Amino acid sequence: MTVDSPTAGSRPYHRFNVSDYDFWNLDFRARDATFHQLRAEPGLSWQPPRESAFGYDEPGYWAVTRHEDIKHVSQNSELFTSAMGVAVDPTPMEIQRISTFFLTMDPPEHARYRRLISSAFTPKQVRLIESQIKVNAAAVVDDLLEALTGGDEINFISECAAKLPMRTVSDMIGNDSSEREKLSHAADALFSSSDDETVSFEDRAGYMMAQLDILTGSGIRLAQLRREEPREDLMTNIVNAEVDGQRLTDGDIGAFMVLLAAAGNDTTKQTTTHTLKALYDNPSQLQWLREDFDNRIDIAVEEFVRWSTPVIAFARHAKVDTEVAGTQIKAGEKLVLFYCSANRDEDVFDRPHQLDLSRSPNHHFGFGGGGVHFCLGSQLAKMQLRHLFHQLVTRLPDVEVGELSHVNNNMFHVAKFLPIQLA
Amino acid sequence: LIVHIEIDEDLCIGAGICESIAPDVFQVQEEKATLLLSTEITADNRDLMTQAVSRCPAAALRIEE
Numbered sequence: 001m002t003v004d005s006p007t008a009g010s011r012p013y014h015r016f017n018v019s020d021y022d023f024w025n026l027d028f029r030a031r032d033a034t035f036h037q038l039r040a041e042p043g044l045s046w047q048p049p050r051e052s053a054f055g056y057d058e059p060g061y062w063a064v065t066r067h068e069d070i071k072h073v074s075q076n077s078e079l080f081t082s083a084m085g086v087a088v089d090p091t092p093m094e095i096q097r098i099s100t101f102f103l104t105m106d107p108p109e110h111a112r113y114r115r116l117i118s119s120a121f122t123p124k125q126v127r128l129i130e131s132q133i134k135v136n137a138a139a140v141v142d143d144l145l146e147a148l149t150g151g152d153e154i155n156f157i158s159e160c161a162a163k164l165p166m167r168t169v170s171d172m173i174g175n176d177s178s179e180r181e182k183l184s185h186a187a188d189a190l191f192s193s194s195d196d197e198t199v200s201f202e203d204r205a206g207y208m209m210a211q212l213d214i215l216t217g218s219g220i221r222l223a224q225l226r227r228e229e230p231r232e233d234l235m236t237n238i239v240n241a242e243v244d245g246q247r248l249t250d251g252d253i254g255a256f257m258v259l260l261a262a263a264g265n266d267t268t269k270q271t272t273t274h275t276l277k278a279l280y281d282n283p284s285q286l287q288w289l290r291e292d293f294d295n296r297i298d299i300a301v302e303e304f305v306r307w308s309t310p311v312i313a314f315a316r317h318a319k320v321d322t323e324v325a326g327t328q329i330k331a332g333e334k335l336v337l338f339y340c341s342a343n344r345d346e347d348v349f350d351r352p353h354q355l356d357l358s359r360s361p362n363h364h365f366g367f368g369g370g371g372v373h374f375c376l377g378s379q380l381a382k383m384q385l386r387h388l389f390h391q392l393v394t395r396l397p398d399v400e401v402g403e404l405s406h407v408n409n410n411m412f413h414v415a416k417f418l419p420i421q422l423a
Numbered sequence: 424l425i426v427h428i429e430i431d432e433d434l435c436i437g438a439g440i441c442e443s444i445a446p447d448v449f450q451v452q453e454e455k456a457t458l459l460l461s462t463e464i465t466a467d468n469r470d471l472m473t474q475a476v477s478r479c480p481a482a483a484l485r486i487e488e
Contacts, residue, residue, distance in 0.1 A: 075482060114436065119453035123439040123446075363478070374438050374480030 014045035035341035043327035052090035053204035061334035065341040074369030084317035141391035165268035174233030219257025267310035274308035280401035306364030398423040432456035434483035
């Protein structure tokens with residue numbers, strides 16, 4: 001298409017359509033050819049709404065693709081609200097609220113809830129669980145090596161990448177291993193639900209609700225256990241915490257569990273998978289890291305996150321009439337922040353499509369564009385990546401890493417299968 | 424030469440990025456804004472402070488000469 005197509009309203013949709021289902025079948029690199037063109041255009045582009053599995057209509061949204069503009073929207077929550085939803089696809093607020101906890105809140109309410117759990121994620125707290133993460137990372141790679149010895153091709157994601165983050169999150173919240181598997185499975189299903197291969201469009205809403213029920217139900221049950229018998233874990237802190245003199249509701253606790261299973265688990269898993277693939281596609285980079293791992297891993301981890309961009313996009317809505325990059329935005333209109341595009345913005349990153357583990361500075365938006373919603377778990381994520389890749393880089397024998405297949409998903413960079421076998 | 428660093432406690436979200444850059448200067452606290460362990464920074468640490476300021480996700484840090 002070379003001309004703007006008309007809409008029901010007066011505003012035409014942009015000729016580069018990033019809402020189309022088939023567009024998201026392309027891989028990350030191929031999609032950025034379009035984002036690259038959008039970044040070069042003046043202002044923001046008006047995009048058609050995505051088809052809603054929940055039968056919920058919206059007129060469209062503004063695609064925010066430049067690093068600078070995403071930063072502006074992210075860091076001005078008085079102009080751009082999260083309380084009207086953060087999902088890219090039209091999704092009723094009731095559904096968003098049960099799945100996002102404080103992601104769909106604005107200051108000052110947001111800060112009151114975030115503070116309840118932020119203390120578990122400070123650098124100091126994360127250091128306290130470092131030795132446990134180290135032991136778990138070694139155990140995960142022990143199992144991977146064992147699985148590889150048969151000589152067969154195995155899936156790196158299920159045999160390695162999925163394991164450490166779920167274990168870490170479960171240890172923190174206080175879940176046992178049987179519950180861990182169940183949560184892991186439901187979170188997987190939730191993140192794959194955007195793909196026609198997982199579930200048909202007609203059945204999608206029901207399928208998503210079923211996964212959300214498993215996750216929220218698990219949180220509510222664990223909360224009940226901890227009310228009866230407190231322990232030294234995050235769930236015990238949560239059930240004892242008060243906001244404005246009130247205990248959290250079961251709804252809050254359920255939403256918190258979804259957030260942990262999704263944001264706290266799936267993102268690190270995706271980053272691990274995309275990074276392993278990138279390292280084996282770029283042997284000189286892997287070699288560079290291996291030569292002086294301890295002194296290079298901190299800077300390299302930032303590039304792991306930029307490269308992988310586990311969260312592709314989140315939405316905001318304008319609270320008032322405002323302007324972004326010269327484009328007039330009306331109060332109530334939706335904006336989608338494409339972090340995937342910011343992380344390949346040629347105005348910020350030199351040779352953005354090259355994996356460069358020594359990249360510095362590396363102001364990527366892999367943890368969001370800054371502001372009050374900046375990723376709470378960034379320290380924890382980076383610590384897990386440091387220890388897991390220490391194990392992988394120093395212990396993995398000669399292996400062949402095959403082609404990565406991905407899930408059609410316009411919010412999360414979800415890998416489906418990454419074959420690996422002994423060379 | 425000494426630079427002075429200030430933190431806006433209402434803006435601080437305790438993301439802990441400053442602490443990871445300069446643990447001698449910043450300490451994230453439970454349920455409160457990040458604590459400044461020292462406010463007077465010698466000029467040789469200026470680069471670190473500039474980094475901490477520019478990377479603060481809540482824009483809560485400021486340097487005064």
